[in-house]
Each structure stands twice: as C-alpha cells, then as structure tokens.
Amino acid sequence: MTLLPPGLDEADNGAEIIPFYALLPQHQPLMPQFHRRLDDVVTESAFVGGRWLEQFEAQWADYCGVRHAVGVANGTDAIELVLRGLGIGTGDEVIVPANTFVATAAAVVAAGATPVFVDVDPGTLLITEASVLAAIGRSTAAVIVVHLYGQPVDIDAIRPVTDRHGIAIIEDAAQAHGAIGVRRRVGSLARAGAFSFYPGKNLGALGDGGMVTTDDYVLAQRVRTLGNHGRGNAATEHIDIGRNSRLDGLQAALLSEKLPDLDRFNARRRQLANQYRQRLADSPVSLVETRPGVDPVYHLLVVQVDDRDQFRQRLAARGVETSIHYPVPCHRQPAFERFGPGYLPVVERAASRLVSLPLFPTMTDEQVNRACDIIIGATEGGPR
C-alpha cells in the first residue's frame, strides 16, 4: 500500500484521491508560529480587542489600499453592518446577484432591507451594469457586487449607473481576497468592502472571522460601534442599538501569520487555473470566463458541463472530488422565494450546469494533469 500525504485517501481503483480542497498542508508549516501566537494571546489575555486585532486591521487596510479596516465576526455580519452603517434598512431595496452564496442576501434581510435579485453575465456569471440598471427603482439604496469565485466585478461600468441614482456600491469580497480589479485591490473599489475569513477562503482564519474595509471614517466608526454593543468612545456609553460582532484577538493574530503567504498562494491558484484552462481548451467543459485586465484569485475553479450528475459521478469514481457553487440560485431557495423575481434565465441555466473542480494552493501540477486526464476521459468517451 502506498503511504499518502495526510488528508489523502484512495479511489476505488487504488489511485490517490484528488481532494476538492486541502487545508492541512497549508497550515502544517505554520504550526510553530500558531503556537507562539496562542501563547502570546493567552499570556496577554488579549482575546477581544487589543494589539493583535489592531495590528491585523492595520495590515488588512494597508493590503487592500484603504484607510480603515474593522474586524467583525464573519463575512455575513460585515455586509449587514455596512448596510446598517449606511443607514440602509426597512423600506430600502438592495440589488443582489442571484448567483451568490445565500449569506449576501441574508445580510440584506438581517439589516431590515429587501433583496432584489438580478441575473448575471453568461460568460463571467458576475453582476453587470445592465442587470443593475434594469432593477433600479425608487426604493433602491445600494447594489452589492459579489466578486464571485475570486473575480472582480466591473465596477467602473456599474458606477455611472449608481452615481446617477445616488446609490451606494458595496463589495462582497468574501471570495476574492487580494484580487485586483484594474489597478486596485477588491475592498477598495467602492464605498465599502466586506470580507469573510471562513477557513476555506483564500485568507482563512482557524475559525470564523470577517472584516469591513472603507475609506469612509464615519462609516468605519459606525460599523465598529454597531458590532461592539453600540458603544461610543467611552466603554460605558451606548450610542446605538448594536450587537456583538467582533474579530477575536486570537483569530486576528493567526491571520497576521497567514497574510504573508496570500499573494504567493493566489499566484499559485492562477497558475493552476491556467493549467486547467489550457488542458481543457478543446474539451466540452467550459470554464467561467475571465474578464480582460483583471487579476482574479480563483477562490473556486468553476466550469459548466452538460449532464452534470453523470460527469460528477465519473470523476468521483476516478477519485476526483468536486462540488457545486451554487446548485440552487438564491431566488429559488425556499427562504428567499418570497422576494421574487421569478425567472432569471442565465442564473437558472448555469445552476444546472455548474461544477467546481479541485483547486487549492498546495495542489501539484501532477494533480491538475491527472484531474484533466480524467475530465477529458469522462467527457469524450475515453478512459473512465
């Protein structure tokens, strides 16, 4: 029997499994640093607030190229608190692409506003200026652009539309840490950015975490107040009805240890994605298109195929794990159906054809090649 690296298993035919994602190989080399930071945080009792949080907030603001970064408990809260910080709530509508993780829309509802789901571009599966324009009404207060799968939305195209109507753009950058949308990083492209540090994200904590980025001092202060029980400057003065949504000192300290690897890991993700793109160019599998002039970070490597179930079964039988993001678009989820809007052709067709292929920064060239051999075999009647 071959000895496999930790986390790997064997497929039915004895071949090594290609996992959809693997976190341990990313974390193992950092284990001594993680232990040191745990020691520091426990010794200093710097669990909530404190220097580790302040350090990471400053690092993240600097990395994204914004003036302010405010740690919160998760990415969903980051979106909700930005909306509330901007005074958006009951009676307001917020435009959201239907092809996103439900948290984008749930945050809108949590803020008291109404999500208005819109269709996306068939090539990139991202929200477009045309879909925004078609959905704008008298109650529209904001548009949430989701940099889905790690690819920046074309905000420059959307901005003239939103500016004309006095509407804020908020970036959901939960899947796009470090991506560059023409010269500037996501999180700095609009009124505010919302990040998730869920463990599987491009920059993930060892638990939950989130961050709001903005150049707007007043908004940053509002978000900090709302996420800290409505406290003003004095710990005993509560100037708003807030709640508890903070990034733990320990998670902040661990994220600081992981941040130096982010650009290298994103570059590796791009290499792997290019390798997939080249190998699958002549196959019936079509990759989500990349916009010219942007630097995506391939949080997910998503393709579209006919007969998805059979495709995934064939891959699974040969040891290639896959996933789907997202099989049911938000507006078709039972929780959100009441918000409409009925049929959205691009999102709905894509939802039945999407497959996410394995991609993670410690994946090897050999693993991608083997995955591609199996994919090509599964789609062209070759070895199965």
Ligand SMILES: Cc1ncc(COP(=O)(O)O)c(C=O)c1O
């Ligand atoms: C696009 C998108 N938005 C929002 C979220 C919510 O982030 P969190 O799980 O940290 O609340 C996620 C991730 O889970 C996401 O992928």
